Amino acid sequence: MSTPIISVRDVHKSYGRGQNRFDALRGVSFDISEGESIAIVGKSGSGKSTLMHILALLDVPGSGTVALEGNDTAQLRGSRLNRTRNKTFGFVFQQFFLTGSNTVLENVVLPMKIAGIGGAERRRRGMAALEQLELADKAKNKAANLSGGQKQRTVIARALVNNPRIIFADEPTGNLDTATGAVVEDILFGLNREHGITLIVVTHDEDLAARCDRRILIRDGRIVEDSRAEVAA
Amino acid sequence: MRTTALIGSAVSNTFRSKTRTILTILAIFVGAFTLTLTSGLGTGINAYLADTVSGVGASDAMTVTKPSEDAATLPGAGSDEPAEYDANAVDTGIPGQSVTAMTSDDIDTVEGVDGVLRVDAQRTITPDYVQFDDGTPYTATVGSLVPGQTTVLAAGAEPDADASELQVAIPVAYVEPLGFSSDDDAVGQTVTLAITDAERTQHTVEATVVGVTEEALASPTGQSILTNEALGDALFDLQSTGLTAEQADRYTSATVWFDPAATDDEIQVLKDNLADEGFTGTTIADQLGIVTTVIDGIVLVLNAFAIIALLAASFGIVNTLYMSVQERTREIGLMKAMGMGSGRVFTLFSLEAAFLGLLGSAIGVGIAMVAGSGISAAAADTLLADLPGLTLIAFDPVSVAAIILLVTGIAFLAGTFPAVRAARADPVESLRYE
Structure with a gap:
């Protein structure tokens, strides 16, 4: 079996100290293979967001290790850590996090701008990503003037533009109506199937979780259930 | 992030909140305007004095006179006794003084x-x-x-x-x-x-x-x-x-x-x-030294006022950028999540401050030069008509460039406080910010 793209071993994370100490994660271990789609499910306060932040290297575990392709991420520091995040991950958020006063294209090319890619190349790849999400005609519109579905597609274009290997989606359909949400889900799973991008979805929407290959249920900082789709069905 | 892209982002971010930017620039403008006019005043008057110095005499020459025996007695002061007649005394043209x-x-x-x-x-x-x-x-x-x-x-x-x-x-x-x-x-x-x-x-x-x-x-x-x-x-x-x-x-x-x-x-x-x-x-230096010293002193005091105005403006910059950092918390968090380093975030916000300073000073200096030339022209015909050759407010490129650099530098320094805050922002906290 090939090396898992992400390997989590006995990760603990706690906030505060003494009386106020709150254990968000209490010993979490699992592997994620390249090309998988995984739903991390749990109630709010269960620790699923903390887990996502640790997987995305935005936060460091209190103890335990997170390995990216077999390499311990605790070794990554400063600019190497930044470069890894920039090249490996794409982010899709429930609240979109678009800069409303900038154009759709400017929002989409932001990760490439951070990566230091030249203007012409940024434009070309930005337009290609928008094309892929059928938003090319909106490239020059201000992001604030888009509908919810268009905003989320813009966010997906932004997540895609650097050809990431993993896309983190935090409640990607949380702010969308059912029909638009379904379209966004189709796009995400399409990317997973056709481009082999590993998809990690954090959600409490059971229908969305059911569409993933694998479902990890978190409760009180522990994994209480890790089921494959065929087993769950 | 490339430096050119960084500068581009800083410039376009500056214009995102137009009203606030314009008000901050106005504050800087007042300082730069005043500083330009006061230093222009110094340049103008001192240039006129320098011209006059060569009119008074060569710098390698001195005037030698033979003081009267009673030269120590100041006219109108001291001795009540009449001065003894001196056949060799020559009137200097100044009443009571003779050599x-x-x-x-x-x-x-x-x-x-x-x-x-x-x-x-x-x-x-x-x-x-x-x-x-x-x-x-x-x-x-x-x-x-x-x-x-x-x-x-x-x-x-x-x-x-x-x-x-x-x-x-x-x-x-x-x-x-x-x-x-x-x-x-x-x-x-x-x-x-x-x-x-x-x-x-x-x-x-x-x-x-x-x-x-x-x-x-x-x-x-x-x-x-x-x-x-x-x-x-x-x-x-x-x-x-x-x-x-x-x-x-x-x-x-x-x-x-x-x-x-x-x-x-x-x-x-x-x-x-x-x-x-x-x-x-x-x-000549003896004759003019005191005049130049007095004018330099006055210009220094005026410049001090202009610097005070600039300091006030720099607090405006700090305030503007703090608000900007506050407003853009999530954007900063997102950029950091996407792999933008703290150093680059710091540079981005510092550049925005420096750009505000550059804009404010360029506008201030430009308008001050127009206004100064107008004032000089008006003064030359009225108030100072008796002093032909005097350009009241003159500008030399070096001091104008120095003012722009100084103001931009002050703005940059003011910007470092909010920029540090932005650079320290934790992406996880920032993204949670509602």
């Missing part, structure tokens, strides 16, 4: 003093009047330029010291009374100078007008007619008619030349040497 006339022997003594390169005795020539073409005669005093001295001309040229022709330059104030239609019209015409000798006989001399002089602030010749060497000699000879050689050779002062490379200490030694012989030496 003892210098004789040829004195000139020789001065010439022998260590450090003196050359001595030029100043004769007193007192013509009766100057007249053009049988028109109204006007009284006049006569001065001459010593080598190294220049004057501000309205038309024509300075009298040629080496020419054998009798040449004269008249002050601009004499042009119309004498009957010339314009400054240029006067040049090339012939005027008549009259002078009375010791035997009360009046003589006249014809001289060609070669130039018209502007009235300068500190010119020793003032409203005098400038003569060249040949005309000066001619007038002096006529004036001395009937006097013995010993009586004729009376000088009010002498101009002494020293090494142009002399240091202040060497000049002081020369002055001390002259003092030992009973003479007083005064350089």
Whole structure:
């Protein structure tokens, strides 16, 4: 079996100290293979967001290790850590996090701008990503003037533009109506199937979780259930 | 993130909140505007003084006089007793102040003093009047330029010291009374100078007008007619008619030349040497030094006010950027999540501050230069009409560039506080921020 793209071993994370100490994660271990789609499910306060932040290297575990392709991420520091995040991950958020006063294209090319890619190349790849999400005609519109579905597609274009290997989606359909949400889900799973991008979805929407290959249920900082789709069905 | 992309982002971010940006720029504008005007004032006045200095005399020359025995007694103060008559006393033109006339022997003594390169005795020539073409005669005093001295001309040229022709330059104030239609019209015409000798006989001399002089602030010749060497000699000879050689050779002062490379200490030694012989030496720097010091002092105080205005503006920048950081918390978090380093985030916000400073100072300096030129032009025609040649507010490129750099630097420093806050933002916290 090939090396898992992400390997989590006995990760603990706690906030505060003494009386106020709150254990968000209490010993979490699992592997994620390249090309998988995984739903991390749990109630709010269960620790699923903390887990996502640790997987995305935005936060460091209190103890335990997170390995990216077999390499311990605790070794990554400063600019190497930044470069890894920039090249490996794409982010899709429930609240979109678009800069409303900038154009759709400017929002989409932001990760490439951070990566230091030249203007012409940024434009070309930005337009290609928008094309892929059928938003090319909106490239020059201000992001604030888009509908919810268009905003989320813009966010997906932004997540895609650097050809990431993993896309983190935090409640990607949380702010969308059912029909638009379904379209966004189709796009995400399409990317997973056709481009082999590993998809990690954090959600409490059971229908969305059911569409993933694998479902990890978190409760009180522990994994209480890790089921494959065929087993769950 | 590339530096060019970073600068581009900083510039476009600046215009995201237009009202706030404009208000901040206005605050910087006021400081830069004031600073430009005050330093322009200093530049203008000091440039005028520098021009005047060369009008007063060469920098390697000093005026030597022989003080009266009772020179220590200030006019109007001290002794109630009447001063004893001194046959050699010469009126300096300032009431109550007189110096003892210098004789040829004195000139020789001065010439022998260590450090003196050359001595030029100043004769007193007192013509009766100057007249053009049988028109109204006007009284006049006569001065001459010593080598190294220049004057501000309205038309024509300075009298040629080496020419054998009798040449004269008249002050601009004499042009119309004498009957010339314009400054240029006067040049090339012939005027008549009259002078009375010791035997009360009046003589006249014809001289060609070669130039018209502007009235300068500190010119020793003032409203005098400038003569060249040949005309000066001619007038002096006529004036001395009937006097013995010993009586004729009376000088009010002498101009002494020293090494142009002399240091202040060497000049002081020369002055001390002259003092030992009973003479007083005064350089141009002595005469003008106090004026420049006063003007520099005033400009310094005005600049201090401008700097205070700039400091107030810099707090505006801090405030603007803090608000901006607050508003853009999630954007900063997102950029950091996408792999933008803290250093780059810091640079981005610092650049925004520096850009605000650059905009504010460029606009402030630009408008100050337009306003300054307008004020100078208006003042030259009204308030300062008596000081021709004075540009009240002048700008030199170096100080203008220095002001822009200074203001941009202050803005950059002010921006570092909010920029540090932005750089320290934790992406997880920032993204949670609602």
